[in-house]
Amino acid sequence: xxxxxxxxxxxxxxxxxxxxxxxxxxxxxxxxxxxxxxxxxxxxxxxxxxxxxxxxxxxxxxxxxxxxxxxxxxxxxxxxxxxxxxxxxxxxxxxxxxxxxxxxxxxxxxxxxxxxxxxxxxxxxxxxxxxxxxxxxxxxxxxxxxxxxxxxxxxxxxxxxxxxxxxxxxxxxxxxxxxxxxxxxxxxxxxxxxxxxxxxxxxxxxxx
Amino acid sequence: xxxxxxxxxxxxxxxxxxxxxxxxxxxxxxxxxxxxxxxxxxxxxxxxxxxxxxxxxxxxxxxxxxxxxxxxxxxxxxxxxxxxxxxxxxxxxxxxxxxxxxxxxxxxxxxxxxxxxxxxxxxxxxxxxxxxxxxxxxxxxxxxxxxxxxxxxxxxxxxxxxxxxxxxxxxxxxxxxxxxxxxxxxxxxxxxxxxxxxxxxxxxxxxxxxxxxxxxxxxxxxxxxxxxxxxxxxxxxxxxxxxxxxxxxxxxxxxxxxxxxxxxxxxxxxxxxxxxxxxxxxxxxxxxxxxxxxxxxxxxxxxxxxxxxxxx
Numbered sequence: 001x002x003x004x005x006x007x008x009x010x011x012x013x014x015x016x017x018x019x020x021x022x023x024x025x026x027x028x029x030x031x032x033x034x035x036x037x038x039x040x041x042x043x044x045x046x047x048x049x050x051x052x053x054x055x056x057x058x059x060x061x062x063x064x065x066x067x068x069x070x071x072x073x074x075x076x077x078x079x080x081x082x083x084x085x086x087x088x089x090x091x092x093x094x095x096x097x098x099x100x101x102x103x104x105x106x107x108x109x110x111x112x113x114x115x116x117x118x119x120x121x122x123x124x125x126x127x128x129x130x131x132x133x134x135x136x137x138x139x140x141x142x143x144x145x146x147x148x149x150x151x152x153x154x155x156x157x158x159x160x161x162x163x164x165x166x167x168x169x170x171x172x173x174x175x176x177x178x179x180x181x182x183x184x185x186x187x188x189x190x191x192x193x194x195x196x197x198x199x200x201x202x203x204x205x206x207x208x
Numbered sequence: 209x210x211x212x213x214x215x216x217x218x219x220x221x222x223x224x225x226x227x228x229x230x231x232x233x234x235x236x237x238x239x240x241x242x243x244x245x246x247x248x249x250x251x252x253x254x255x256x257x258x259x260x261x262x263x264x265x266x267x268x269x270x271x272x273x274x275x276x277x278x279x280x281x282x283x284x285x286x287x288x289x290x291x292x293x294x295x296x297x298x299x300x301x302x303x304x305x306x307x308x309x310x311x312x313x314x315x316x317x318x319x320x321x322x323x324x325x326x327x328x329x330x331x332x333x334x335x336x337x338x339x340x341x342x343x344x345x346x347x348x349x350x351x352x353x354x355x356x357x358x359x360x361x362x363x364x365x366x367x368x369x370x371x372x373x374x375x376x377x378x379x380x381x382x383x384x385x386x387x388x389x390x391x392x393x394x395x396x397x398x399x400x401x402x403x404x405x406x407x408x409x410x411x412x413x414x415x416x417x418x419x420x421x422x423x424x425x426x427x428x429x430x431x432x433x434x435x436x437x438x439x440x441x442x443x444x445x446x447x448x449x450x451x452x453x454x455x456x457x458x459x460x461x462x463x464x465x466x467x468x469x470x471x472x473x474x475x476x477x478x479x480x481x482x483x484x485x486x487x488x489x490x491x492x493x494x495x496x497x498x499x500x501x502x503x504x505x506x507x508x509x510x511x512x513x514x515x516x517x518x519x520x
Contacts, residue, residue, distance in 0.1 A: 041345075043341075107278075111279070118227055131507075174423050
């Protein structure tokens with residue numbers, strides 16, 4: 001029963017949503033508008049609670065066992081507690097403790113981490129971007145053209161550079177991206193069908 | 209160790225110093241560079257501009273990013289909001305990310321400072337943060353009735369009571385959604401709002417994500433894309449050139465005119481992307497130079513080893 005009931009819920013709802021998507025009948029529209037939309041509002045807070053419980057559980061166990069890098073778990077738990085107290089206690093309006101945390105901790109941390117990317121890209125470009133093969137040479141030439149074509153200098157040298165950039169992005173890049181997207185789409189469809197039909201059951205846990 | 213080997217094994221700290229200088233100096237000493245606009249940006253501009261002064265048209269800005277990507281995405285958000293305020297286009301804001309909620313406030317307040325007559329609930333409304341669990345119900349629900357799907361704005365006001373909602377029911381009226389994100393490109397809006405209700409969808413994304421969007425631009429699923437700082441700089445230019453002067457878009461005029469950014473004619477906050485593009489200009493050239501030096505060193509070193517091999 002522990003596995004059959006969740007499986008039954010997934011199969012039933014999966015088929016109902018397929019019907020809703022492909023059959024524009026009043027019954028299928030009502031199923032969505034009057035039933036699903038209200039249910040999801042009621043269910044989602046429980047999902048959030050489950051997530052918070054799971055996060056706390058994982059980190060508390062890590063601290064208890066003194067697992068590798070357990071000190072970071074203390075920072076995580078403190079972050080959850082302080083932010084939650086600030087949010088529940090004083091709201092998130094401008095000037096509140098929650099807003100202070102956002103502006104003085106969250107923003108600088110996010111900006112710093114993302115800004116490091118420029119240094120790593122420049123270093124990696126210098127150390128690793130070598131024309132070792134024909135493929136690598138093509139990649140290198142394309143990268144240089146696109147990098148120049150995206151800034152004012154490229155257009156200042158010759159209009160061929162922005163034109164070549166446009167061609168690279170709208171022809172070979174587009175073809176490759178579309179091929180990947182089609183592959184991913186087909187994979188998603190196949191996996192979804194396998195889940196709806198009960199063939200794929202690993203989400204139930206324990207492996208099958 | 210030969211000179212080439214030294215070049216190959218250059219301490220990365222020197223590279224970091226050069227990168228830092230290449231970015232800091234153009235920000236400190238602003239110089240003028242010409243910004244040329246591209247079709248994906250012009251398409252968004254023209255569509256928004258076609259809604260100017262219309263009671264029965266609005267756009268939705270779905271802001272879905274953290275502060276980490278704000279330097280790239282915030283200038284484009286400010287540019288679009290400025291365009292809407294200049295031309296009297298109704299604009300809605302929404303986010304499914306709690307960390308983006310203060311960004312919306314910042315974008316609105318930064319732009320609004322220069323527009324004394326703009327009022328919340330009349331010219332714009334912030335739907336605020338909605339939990340990600342309601343992503344699908346809200347996107348699909350807005351296809352029937354926006355006021356019913358969203359219910360209240362960020363200040364807790366019922367949408368039905370707001371003046372801005374007069375003449376706005378669903379995607380037929382709120383006919384453009386622009387999603388700003390560092391990791392997506394309006395995929396949810398394309399899948400549900402575009403395919404099912406025919407809403408126009410556009411994306412404002414980081415430069416690294418821009419290449420992913422071209423198949424969707426070609427298929428028409430995205431009406432346009434603002435790609436990274438360059439996209440923002442292009443939009444800033446269009447607003448300065450046409451919206452501020454209450455002019456219609458003209459490609460000929462765009463090609464020939466370049467508003468100066470190295471004087472005080474334009475407020476700093478309305479040209480941050482173009483100033484940022486100066487830094488990007490220098491940084492790109494620097495990376496290209498690094499790549500070339502690295503490769504020259506690699507080939508010279510390889511030739512030297514080949515010669516040594518032949519000699520021994």
